[in-house]
Amino acid sequence: xxxxxxxxxxxxxxxxxxxxxxxxxxxxxxxxxxxxxxxxxxxxxxxxxxxxxxxxxxxxxxxxxxxxxxxxxxxxxxxxxxxxxxxxxxxxxxxxxxxxxxxxxxxxxxxxxxxxxxxxxxxxxxxxxxxxxxxxxxxxxxxxxxxxxxxxxxxxxxxxxxxxxxxxxx
Amino acid sequence: xxxxxxxxxxxxxxxxxxxxxxxxxxxxxxxxxxxxxxxxxxxxxxxxxxxxxxxxxxxxxxxxxxxxxxxx
Numbered sequence: 001x002x003x004x005x006x007x008x009x010x011x012x013x014x015x016x017x018x019x020x021x022x023x024x025x026x027x028x029x030x031x032x033x034x035x036x037x038x039x040x041x042x043x044x045x046x047x048x049x050x051x052x053x054x055x056x057x058x059x060x061x062x063x064x065x066x067x068x069x070x071x072x073x074x075x076x077x078x079x080x081x082x083x084x085x086x087x088x089x090x091x092x093x094x095x096x097x098x099x100x101x102x103x104x105x106x107x108x109x110x111x112x113x114x115x116x117x118x119x120x121x122x123x124x125x126x127x128x129x130x131x132x133x134x135x136x137x138x139x140x141x142x143x144x145x146x147x148x149x150x151x152x153x154x155x156x157x158x159x160x161x162x163x164x165x166x167x168x169x170x
Numbered sequence: 171x172x173x174x175x176x177x178x179x180x181x182x183x184x185x186x187x188x189x190x191x192x193x194x195x196x197x198x199x200x201x202x203x204x205x206x207x208x209x210x211x212x213x214x215x216x217x218x219x220x221x222x223x224x225x226x227x228x229x230x231x232x233x234x235x236x237x238x239x240x241x242x
Contacts (some may be wrong), residue, residue: 013196013197013215014196014212014214014215015196015203016200075197080196080197148229
């Protein structure tokens with residue numbers, strides 16, 4: 001009996017691997033740029049936008065979104081042995097679950113997306129309203145929703161191109 | 171630079187892009203990109219395509235004197 005899991009491994013062809021490499025690069029530079037902008041806003045303009053974890057989390061989601069969109073737009077997101085419909089259904093489920101949890105918590109008053117952060121500067125206490133760690137679910141939901149929208153848009157563009165090529169062949 | 175030779179060879183074998191893609195183990199979009207000239211395949215993939223279509227590398231991928239790979 002074969003107990004290895006190599007059959008479950010995602011399989012990408014050579015063009016897809018090339019595109020995914022480029023997409024990782026774009027995602028990496030997006031995160032770098034986000035962290036630099038965050039640093040400049042915090043240090044140069046002397047203001048705060050995010051709590052420590054929320055800032056890093058939004059940066060990570062942003063870079064994943066860039067990676068996913070580049071891959072989706074070049075047909076390198078879904079592997080050869082994956083079912084696109086299954087992936088879309090899973091992603092829509094995850095997106096709705098996260099957004100649902102987020103708004104349910106907000107509606108029940110359990111959480112707030114903004115929190116007050118106190119920072120001591122030169123012996124004085126400053127209050128900042130920053131995006132709190134509770135935005136994690138919402139950000140995650142939006143990320144999956146964005147990926148689903150990108151897949152849907154790409155499918156529409158592909159279908160139009162196929163129709164155009166069919167007309168051309170006729 | 172479109173690769174019309176490959177498109178013609180595929181049509182000659184009465185294969186769709188999807189069928190050729192499955193035969194060589196790549197995605198349909200990769201075959202489409204090669205035919206449109208958007209992607210330069212590795213020699214390994216070129217060989218696999220030639221084997222499936224029953225042609226040679228020269229016939230499908232050799233550039234003409236003027237640097238074209240199409241049948242224009």
